[in-house]
Each structure stands twice: as structure tokens, then as C-alpha cells.
Amino acid sequence: MSDLSLTNPAVAGKTAPPAGARGFRLPTQWLGVAPFFIFALMFLILPTGYLIVGAFQNDAGEYTLENIVALSQPSILAAYWISIKVSLASALIGAFAGLAIAIAIVRGGLPNWVRATTLTFSGVASNFAGVPLAFAFLATLGRLGLVTVILNTVFGVNLYAHGFNILSFWGLTLTYIYFQIPLMVVIITPAIDGIKREWGEAAATLGATQSQYWRMVVIPVLWPSFLGTVILLFANAFGAIATAYALTGSSLNIVPILLYAQIRGDVLHNPHLGYALAFGMIFITGLANIFYIWFRTRSERWLT
Amino acid sequence: MADPFLSIQSVNKAFGQTTVVENFNLEVERGEFVSFLGPSGCGKTTVLRMVAGFEEPTGGRIFVGGKDITFLKPNQRNVGMVFQAYALFPNLTVAQNIGFGLKVAGVPKAEADARVAEMLEMIKLPQFGDRYPYQLSGGQQQRIALARALAPKPKLLLLDEPLSALDAKVRVSLREEIRAIQKRLGITTIFVTHDQEEALSISDRIAVMYSGKAEQVGTPFEIYNRPATKFVANFVGTLNVLEGTVSDAGAGKVRVNSEEIALKGKLNGSKTGDTLSLALRPEAISLGRRPGNDASLSGEISDVHFLGSVIRVRVGVGENSISLDTFNSPTTPPPAVGEKAEISFSSGDVLVLH
Amino acid sequence: MKSGRFWAWVTFILGAAYFFIPLIATVEFSMRMRRGTYSFDAYKVVLGDDRFQATFGYSVIVAVFTILLGVLIVVPTAYWIRLRMPHLRPVVEFITLLPLIIPAIVIVFGYIRMYGSNSPLPFLGSTRGTDALLIIGYAMLALPLMYRAVDTGLRTIDVRTLTEAAQILGAGWATIIGRIILPNVLIAVLSGAFLTFAIVIGEFTMASLLNRPAFGPYLQNIGANRAYEPAALAIIAFAITWGCMSVIQVLSRFAPKSANHRN
Structure with a gap:
């Protein structure tokens, strides 16, 4: 309705004095x-730009696509491929599991403390990444980890004899979803809160079954937030x-480990190939995030 | 009422230990517009939600057109419902929202489109079909919600405080529009509200509810002029309540302050010495004596509010404070605070509350 | 309805199991150091280690400077954007989102190439300079979180009216920001600060590539060379993260509630 409060950004924007009207105050x-833009330019945009430009140059400073083409050598391609696989798998598993948990705590009719505890814990776990998380999973599913040992001694299942290895694609994916699921829960819960109870009731009085309601309303409404979050999770893992x-x-x-080794010791024996490697990473996460921003604006349009 | 269309029979509802609806009975005729009026928490919305099928009664039965629907699922009842917060589907256009009920019912597309166009015409928003709900004002959204509820031709229309979220002006125009559409379609309608003016202006009959029970069911005229209980009298309209003592039960005389008024035949069984509450509407009281007014009291003017066409005057009579309305007249100045005043009324207008 | 609740419980319990089993396993593992019995030996070894104390202390100091730098950059910018230059909001928001797009390893790679000892700005030529670059890098990583936290805080108070009220009373800019705006968004700033702390304290990539003796590289080093201590360190790190998040939760209860926005 006619909300004319000044904190409404759109209205505040219109009531602000036009910059042109007081041209002499512009500086x-x-x-x-200025401090913000100088900071961003010096320590974010220029360093990244330096690498991107470097990716398209050779040692003599001439522009070339050689480095980008060189990314297609099998070892680098394999690195990108496994990175994409792990990121995609952990993003998708994390997103579906996180969505299920979020729906359970918002719509499942569980006691209030379940929701509060889950959200607090998700805040913690989504930030519990990095080195300590690796230690925790080594202690759980490493060769001497608790779960490995219990499965072996109590249930007689030897994980490692069945080809499982924590130092593998599945091991890494399983570890990553430890921060992916809670991140999904944190981001998607407000979107599920945005699904009003009355929508379901309105659909019911109009004769819709539960599955028709989900197909025609809930899924289309959640879809942009969901897909957007999947993309964010992907970039997060990548x-x-x-x-x-x-x-x-x-x-x-x-890829990040390959780049790490390249930065430390030029393992690719070509600094410009290193720049191209970095460019490839920005290209993939950037592409993903452009989708993310696009989907977010679409979903926010509905949920306001 | 030989053949009520909607029949709510001895319905009870309890959530755990708390009873929210107690022995509620109501028969509604085909095409009738009935309002549930009451303060929040009185159980009016719960009754509506039981008719819609969102709550199951703890006891009792609900019939529509002679068919027991007490335990039918909401999507099998063929009722239309409009919610306080519009509840339009945000991902669908206006036309898709209105066509939702037709689509899930499998109505052929051409037929559905025609019905949607007809509905848009009915709510006077014919060119809005391709917009999204977020592009519309609250009043427009609520009209769309009404059209959506009516599109599948429901047997019953349920309105759950549909005007509460709107601006005062829109509220009045939309309620007139709702009533006009309801009359034109002849659809049996239940309207839940806490706003007595809304209920009085729009309904064929009103059920005034208080703490889970129907206090009185009647036409707006009956509810306003012959409230059955003290609660109804207080809740509907402005009411002056005078405390009095029966001074002579046989002659029907009641002492208010130090004056006596005669209320013959209205004391129904009160004995001499009983205390009574006498209720009077502001518009039933005149300043000064007037022909036809057989009772009068004297006091002092304590407050004057100029409201435009009407002047509301407050007169102190002993411990009691009485509000009355006089019409504004450009030539006579309004009474002044502190003046002595005599008020008069017809003893027939006095309601005796026990 | 009944079966819905059943599945909700199943989902919740499965989720809880996935999240608690590694924690239990890590606690169990961290106590296995002494043969045949559970003990806190690993924790004693870790906490008594000089390098633990030195690196942890270093990271705490770096985190504090990161927070200060972040606040200095973010608060005036977010305030000015709200007050005077709302048309720049999309640009600033886009820039604050960039660190989510550009991985930390790429940002630090750029620093190493641009600010080497032979460059016009030789940050990497001295230890202090490298420390400064690490702090700047961390402030960049924390930028998205910090900006969101502060901007949300500013949205709940009416920045324009508060500023105008202060101006009518004769306050200068320093007074307005220091005594009016900052105290009102303090809760939001502190939330951002603790989130920053949780991220910075164990960060590995930047510290390792800049060769600084921070807690993250120390953790990694212990992980590569010891058996039980890493598990103890993981529990300690989890406790620190939990602590930071709890502080944010407690702080949010004191945040000013706005009449216009329910969040």
C-alpha cells in the first residue's frame, strides 16, 4: 500500500537531492x-585484472590465446574436471539435503527448539570449513577413524576394502557437504518462510490436491532461490x-591445489599458464555467480 | 427456514484443553449473506475454517445442501475463500491466479479463458490479466482474490476479514462491491469481521460471537436495536449505560441519580431495590425536552466534539456520563462546556440489561 | 499431517546424525593419544606448544586489525551510500559481492604478482608490509559479510532523519558518525566482526601463500605430521567458531528493532 516511509529505499532514492543540482559539491x-573505491580498485580489481591480462599474454608481453589453449592439456583438464565434479556433486547433494532439512524445520510441525537449534548450528557449521574440517573427517572416516573402525569391528564392513578412500572424489564430496548443507539451510530457510500458509489453503479451497499445489505454486516459487543457492554452493566449493x-x-x-603448487613453485614451468589457470577459475565461478544474481533478483521480486 | 443451504449443528472445537467454539448452531439460507462479528479470539475464524475444512470439529456436524461435509477435505468441498492477506500466488499472473481453480479441475482451456475474462470484467480490472500480484495495490489484489475464489462457481463463499488489511477508503468501496457481486451471483456467503460497521452495512444477518459462543443471531436492525445481551449491546455501536435502582417495581419506576423515570413493562421481573443497567443509543437522546420523549434527566455538559454534520455532546448526570448526538445547524452555536442541560428520551428506547 | 511430521523427524534426525557423528568421532579420536585409555593428552600437548600460542596470537592480532580495517572502510561507505548516493548502491553491492566470485587463492596470487619487492608498491619487500597485505586480503574476504551486516543495520535505523536531527543540533560529521550512527549500528558491526573473526582465525590459503606464521598454516603443518593433535585442534577450532556464532546470536537480541521491517 502507500508506504511513504523514508527508509523505503526506492522512495528515499527519489527524495534525495539530485546530484546535478549541486554540481559544485560533487567532489x-x-x-x-573514495576510500572504498580506491581500496576495491587496488586490492581486488587491479590484481585480478593483472592476472586476467597476463593470461592472454606471453613472456614477451604480446597478446596471445596460447595460454588458454594450453589449459586443454590432459593434466589441467583433469584438474578442472574433478574440481567441477566435486563442486557440483557437493552443491547438489548439499542443496537437496539442506532443502529437505529446511522444509522439515519450517513446515514439518516440529517443536520450536528444533528450528532454533538447527539454524544456530547451521550458522556454525557453514563457517566450519578449512583445515579443522579435514581433521574432523580424517578422525571419522580415515583409516583409523571412529566410523571406519566401528563399521569394521561391529558390522564387519571394511570400507577401505570396498574401495572407499577419504582421499578421493567421494571422500572430498562427503567432507564438503558438511559446510554445504548448513549453508543451504541458512540461505533457503527465509525463502521457505516466504511460502505463506494461506497459499496452500487458497489452493485447497480451489480444489487443488497437495501435489498440484506443490507443482504449480511451491516449486515455481522456490525454484529461483533454490537454483541460485546451488550455484552459490558450487562457487563456494570450487x-x-x-x-x-x-x-x-x-x-x-x-584446480585450486594445482594453482597453489604453481604459485609456490611454478610447477607448470610457465607463469602465464598459471595466470590462465586463475582466469579459468574466475571464469567458471563468475559465470555461476552471474546466474546466481539473475535468479536472486527474480525470486526477490516475488517474495517481497 | 425449511430447507437451510448451510447448516452448522452443535459444533464444538477444542485445541487441547482450550475450548474455542462451544455448541455453535447456525442455519443459512441459499443466497444469504451472514457475518460473524466479534472481537479477536472469539472463535469466528475457527468456525469459518471448520466450514472450509481446515479444522475438524471436535463435535457436531456441518451440512451443505443437505450433504454432510464435516470431515471432507478442503479440496473436495467446492467452497471459495478469500483471505485477509490476499494469498495470491506470487508466481502466477492475475489471469493464471483466477484460472487456478479451473485448471486444477481440468476445465478446457478455451472455456477457462472465457470464464477468467468474465471474472476480470466483473471486478472491473479487465486489462490486468497479464500483471503479477506484486504490481497491484492491496485493493486490486483483494478483488483478484475474490475473482479467483468465485471463478470455479463455488457453492459457498467464505470471506475471512478480507478488508482488514486495506485503507479506510478502499475498505468501504470494496465492501460495497463485494455485496453487489454477492447479490448478483446469489451466492451463499459467510463474512468474518471484527468491525461492527462493516457487518451492519453488508449483511443479511449477523452472528455476534463472544468466547466461542453465538451471543445473538439476527438482522443488523435487530442486532443494533434489540441486543439480546450486554455484550452485544456494548460491542455493536456506541452505548450509554446508566446505573439505576428499582424504586417501585409495581409502577415500573427506576431511580437514576436523584431523579426517577418510568419504564413500564420493561423491568421483567426485577424487584424493588435491585440495581439495573439501562442502555441508550446516543441518537435516541435529545438535548432539552422534545415531544414524544417521556423521560428526562438533568446534568451538566462536560465535553463537546464537533464532528461535522453531527455534534457529539457529553453530559454528566451524577456519576454517569452520557453521550448524545445533535445535528449541526449553521445558525445555532453548539452548546458550551459547563452549561446546565436537560436530556430527554423515550422510555421505549431504553434497553434494560441484566 | 501426522505422516508429514514423521518424515520431518526422520529428516531432522538423519541430518543431526550426519553432523554429530564427525564431531563425536573427532572428540573420541582426540582422546586416544594415551594407549588403552581416554585422556586429554592431545589437548595438553597442543595448548602447551609454543608454536600454537605464537601462531594463534598472531592470527588473533591479524583478525583484530582486519576487523578495524573492514569497519573503517565499510561503515562510512554504507552510510554515505544510504544518505547521499543511493544511485551508487548497485555498483557498491556488486563490488562487495566480487570476493564471492573471485576465489581467495586468485586474489592472493594477484597480490603476489602486483606487490612484489620490485614493484612500485613493494608490500612484499618487508615483513610489516606483508602483514599489511594479509590484513587487506582478509578484509577483502570479509567484505561481503561485513557490508551486508552493516547495511542491514543501517536499514533498520532511519539514517536520514537521525543525521538531519544531529545536524540541526549543530553536530559535525565526525560527531554524527562517531556518536550517532556507529552506536546505532554497533550491534550489526559487532556481528560482522565476529563473523570475520571466525573466518580469519583459521584461514589457510592467503597466510600460507604470503608465508606468514598464522594459525591456519600451523594447523595444516600439524595435520601433516601428527596423529592425535589435529583432532584436538579441530575441536578447539569448532569451539571457537561456535563461540563467535553464539556471541552473534546474543548480540542480535540487542539489535534495534525497526518499525518498518520485520527482519
């Missing part, structure tokens, strides 16, 4: 945001290195 206006490095050392050849 002081910009002074307020750039992560600490967990993987602490878990597997350099035995699992994912």
Missing part, C-alpha cells in the same frame, strides 16, 4: 565513497582449497 560527495589440501595433501589434483 565532496565523492570523497565519502574456490575452496584448505579442506582439500589438508585432507589429501596434493594427492587429489583439483
Whole structure:
């Protein structure tokens, strides 16, 4: 309705004095945001730009696509491929499991403390990544980990004899979903809260079955937030290195670990190939995030 | 009422230990517009939700057109419902929202489209079919919600405080529109509200509810002029309540302050010495004596509110404070605070509350 | 309805199991150091280690400076954008989201190439300079969280009216920001600060590539060389994260509630 409060950003925007009307004050206006833009330029945009430009140059400083083409050598391609696989698998599993948990705590009719506890714990677990998380999973599913030992001694199932290895694709994926699921819960819970109880009741009085209601309303409404979050989870896993490095050392050849080794010791014997490797990472996460922003604006349009 | 269309019979509802609806009975004729009026928490919405099928009664039966629907699922009842917060589906356009009920019922597309267009025409928003709910004002959204509820031609229309979220002006125009559409379609309607003016203006009959029970069911005229209980009298309209003592039961005389008024035949069984509450509507009281008014009291003017066409005057009579309305007249100045005043009324207008 | 609740419980319990089993396993593992019996030996060894104390202390100091730098950059910017330059909001929001797009390892790689000892700005030429670059990098990582936290805080108070009220009373800019705006968004700033702390304290990539003696690389080093201590360290790290999040939860109860926004 006619909400004319000044804190409404759209209205506040319109009532602000137009910058042009006081042209002589423009420099002081910009002074307020100058530190931020200088900071962002010097320590975010220029360093990244430096690498991107470097990816398209050779040692002599001439522009070339050689480095990008060189990314297609089998070892690098394999690294990208396993990175994408782990990120995608952990994002999808994390997203579906997180969605199920979020629906359970919001709509499942569980006591209030379940919701509060789950959200608090998710806040913690989504930030519990990196080296300590790797330690926790080594202690759980490593060769001497508690679950491995119990499965072996109590149930007679020897995980490692069945080909499981914590230092593998599945081991890494299982570890990553420890922070992916809670991140999904934290992001998607407000979206599920946005599904009003009355929508379901309105659909019911109009004769819709539960499954028709889900197909025609709930899923279309949640879809953009869900897909957007999957993409965010993907980028989140794709750039992560600490967990993987602490878990597997350099035995699992994912892109961030390859880049880490390149930065430390130029293992590719070509600095510009290193830049191209970094460019490839930005390209993939950037592409994913463009989708994310696009989907977010679409879902927010509905949920306001 | 030989053949009521909707029949709610001895319905009870308890959530755990708390009883929210107690022995509620109501028969509604085909095409009738009935309001449930009461303060929040009186159980009016719960009764509506039991008719819609969102709550199961703990006891009692609900019939529509002679068929027992007490335990039918909401999506099998063919009722239309409009909610306080509109509850439009945000991902669907206006036309898709209105067509939702037709689509799930498997109505052929051409037929459904025609019905949607007809509905849009009915709510006077014909060019809004392709918009999304978030692009519309509250009043527009609620009209769409009404059209959506009516599109599948329901047997019953249930309105759950549909005007409460709207601006005052929109509220009045939309309630007139709802009533006009309801009359035109002849659809049996139940309207839940806590706003007595809304209920009085729109309904064929009103059920005034208080703490889970129907206090009185009647036409707006009956409810306003002949409230059956003290609660109804207080809740509907403004009421002056005078405390009095029966001074002579035989002659029907009651002492208010130091004056005596005669209320013949209205004391139904009160004995001399009993205390009574006498209720009077502001519009039944005149300032000064007037022909036809057989009772009068004297006091002092304590407050004057100029409301435009009407002036509301408050007169102190002993311990009692009485509000009355006089019409504004451009030539006579309003009474002044502190003046002595005599008020008069017809003893026939006095309601005796026990 | 009944079966819905059943499945909700099943989902919740499965989820809880997945999250608690590793924690239990890690606790159990961390206590296995002494043969044949459970003990806290691993914790004693870790906490008594000089390098633990040195690296942890270093990371705490770095985290504090990161928070200060973050607040100094974010609060005036977010405030100014709300007050005077709302048309720049999309640009600033996009920039604050960039660190989610550009992985930390790429950002630090750029620093190493741009700010080497032979460059015009030789941050990496000195230890202090490298420390500064690490703090800057961390502030960049924390930027998305910090900006969101502060901007949300500003949204709940009416920045414009508060500023105008202060101006009418004769306050200068320093007074307005320091005594009016900052105290009102303090809760939001502190929430952002603790979130930053939780992220920075165990960060590995940047510290390792800049060769700084921080807690993250120490953790990694212990992990590569010891058996039981890493599990003890994981529990300690989890406790620190939990502590930071609990502080944020407690703080949020004191946050000013707005009339216009339910969140």
C-alpha cells in the first residue's frame, strides 16, 4: 500500500537531492565513497585484472590465446574436471539435503527448539570449513577413524576394502557437504518462510490436491532461490582449497591445489599458464555467480 | 427456514484443553449473506475454517445442501475463500491466479479463458490479466482474490476479514462491491469481521460471537436495536449505560441519580431495590425536552466534539456520563462546556440489561 | 499431517546424525593419544606448544586489525551510500559481492604478482608490509559479510532523519558518525566482526601463500605430521567458531528493532 516511509529505499532514492543540482559539491560527495573505491580498485580489481591480462599474454608481453589453449592439456583438464565434479556433486547433494532439512524445520510441525537449534548450528557449521574440517573427517572416516573402525569391528564392513578412500572424489564430496548443507539451510530457510500458509489453503479451497499445489505454486516459487543457492554452493566449493589440501595433501589434483603448487613453485614451468589457470577459475565461478544474481533478483521480486 | 443451504449443528472445537467454539448452531439460507462479528479470539475464524475444512470439529456436524461435509477435505468441498492477506500466488499472473481453480479441475482451456475474462470484467480490472500480484495495490489484489475464489462457481463463499488489511477508503468501496457481486451471483456467503460497521452495512444477518459462543443471531436492525445481551449491546455501536435502582417495581419506576423515570413493562421481573443497567443509543437522546420523549434527566455538559454534520455532546448526570448526538445547524452555536442541560428520551428506547 | 511430521523427524534426525557423528568421532579420536585409555593428552600437548600460542596470537592480532580495517572502510561507505548516493548502491553491492566470485587463492596470487619487492608498491619487500597485505586480503574476504551486516543495520535505523536531527543540533560529521550512527549500528558491526573473526582465525590459503606464521598454516603443518593433535585442534577450532556464532546470536537480541521491517 502507500508506504511513504523514508527508509523505503526506492522512495528515499527519489527524495534525495539530485546530484546535478549541486554540481559544485560533487567532489565532496565523492570523497565519502573514495576510500572504498580506491581500496576495491587496488586490492581486488587491479590484481585480478593483472592476472586476467597476463593470461592472454606471453613472456614477451604480446597478446596471445596460447595460454588458454594450453589449459586443454590432459593434466589441467583433469584438474578442472574433478574440481567441477566435486563442486557440483557437493552443491547438489548439499542443496537437496539442506532443502529437505529446511522444509522439515519450517513446515514439518516440529517443536520450536528444533528450528532454533538447527539454524544456530547451521550458522556454525557453514563457517566450519578449512583445515579443522579435514581433521574432523580424517578422525571419522580415515583409516583409523571412529566410523571406519566401528563399521569394521561391529558390522564387519571394511570400507577401505570396498574401495572407499577419504582421499578421493567421494571422500572430498562427503567432507564438503558438511559446510554445504548448513549453508543451504541458512540461505533457503527465509525463502521457505516466504511460502505463506494461506497459499496452500487458497489452493485447497480451489480444489487443488497437495501435489498440484506443490507443482504449480511451491516449486515455481522456490525454484529461483533454490537454483541460485546451488550455484552459490558450487562457487563456494570450487574456490575452496584448505579442506582439500589438508585432507589429501596434493594427492587429489583439483584446480585450486594445482594453482597453489604453481604459485609456490611454478610447477607448470610457465607463469602465464598459471595466470590462465586463475582466469579459468574466475571464469567458471563468475559465470555461476552471474546466474546466481539473475535468479536472486527474480525470486526477490516475488517474495517481497 | 425449511430447507437451510448451510447448516452448522452443535459444533464444538477444542485445541487441547482450550475450548474455542462451544455448541455453535447456525442455519443459512441459499443466497444469504451472514457475518460473524466479534472481537479477536472469539472463535469466528475457527468456525469459518471448520466450514472450509481446515479444522475438524471436535463435535457436531456441518451440512451443505443437505450433504454432510464435516470431515471432507478442503479440496473436495467446492467452497471459495478469500483471505485477509490476499494469498495470491506470487508466481502466477492475475489471469493464471483466477484460472487456478479451473485448471486444477481440468476445465478446457478455451472455456477457462472465457470464464477468467468474465471474472476480470466483473471486478472491473479487465486489462490486468497479464500483471503479477506484486504490481497491484492491496485493493486490486483483494478483488483478484475474490475473482479467483468465485471463478470455479463455488457453492459457498467464505470471506475471512478480507478488508482488514486495506485503507479506510478502499475498505468501504470494496465492501460495497463485494455485496453487489454477492447479490448478483446469489451466492451463499459467510463474512468474518471484527468491525461492527462493516457487518451492519453488508449483511443479511449477523452472528455476534463472544468466547466461542453465538451471543445473538439476527438482522443488523435487530442486532443494533434489540441486543439480546450486554455484550452485544456494548460491542455493536456506541452505548450509554446508566446505573439505576428499582424504586417501585409495581409502577415500573427506576431511580437514576436523584431523579426517577418510568419504564413500564420493561423491568421483567426485577424487584424493588435491585440495581439495573439501562442502555441508550446516543441518537435516541435529545438535548432539552422534545415531544414524544417521556423521560428526562438533568446534568451538566462536560465535553463537546464537533464532528461535522453531527455534534457529539457529553453530559454528566451524577456519576454517569452520557453521550448524545445533535445535528449541526449553521445558525445555532453548539452548546458550551459547563452549561446546565436537560436530556430527554423515550422510555421505549431504553434497553434494560441484566 | 501426522505422516508429514514423521518424515520431518526422520529428516531432522538423519541430518543431526550426519553432523554429530564427525564431531563425536573427532572428540573420541582426540582422546586416544594415551594407549588403552581416554585422556586429554592431545589437548595438553597442543595448548602447551609454543608454536600454537605464537601462531594463534598472531592470527588473533591479524583478525583484530582486519576487523578495524573492514569497519573503517565499510561503515562510512554504507552510510554515505544510504544518505547521499543511493544511485551508487548497485555498483557498491556488486563490488562487495566480487570476493564471492573471485576465489581467495586468485586474489592472493594477484597480490603476489602486483606487490612484489620490485614493484612500485613493494608490500612484499618487508615483513610489516606483508602483514599489511594479509590484513587487506582478509578484509577483502570479509567484505561481503561485513557490508551486508552493516547495511542491514543501517536499514533498520532511519539514517536520514537521525543525521538531519544531529545536524540541526549543530553536530559535525565526525560527531554524527562517531556518536550517532556507529552506536546505532554497533550491534550489526559487532556481528560482522565476529563473523570475520571466525573466518580469519583459521584461514589457510592467503597466510600460507604470503608465508606468514598464522594459525591456519600451523594447523595444516600439524595435520601433516601428527596423529592425535589435529583432532584436538579441530575441536578447539569448532569451539571457537561456535563461540563467535553464539556471541552473534546474543548480540542480535540487542539489535534495534525497526518499525518498518520485520527482519
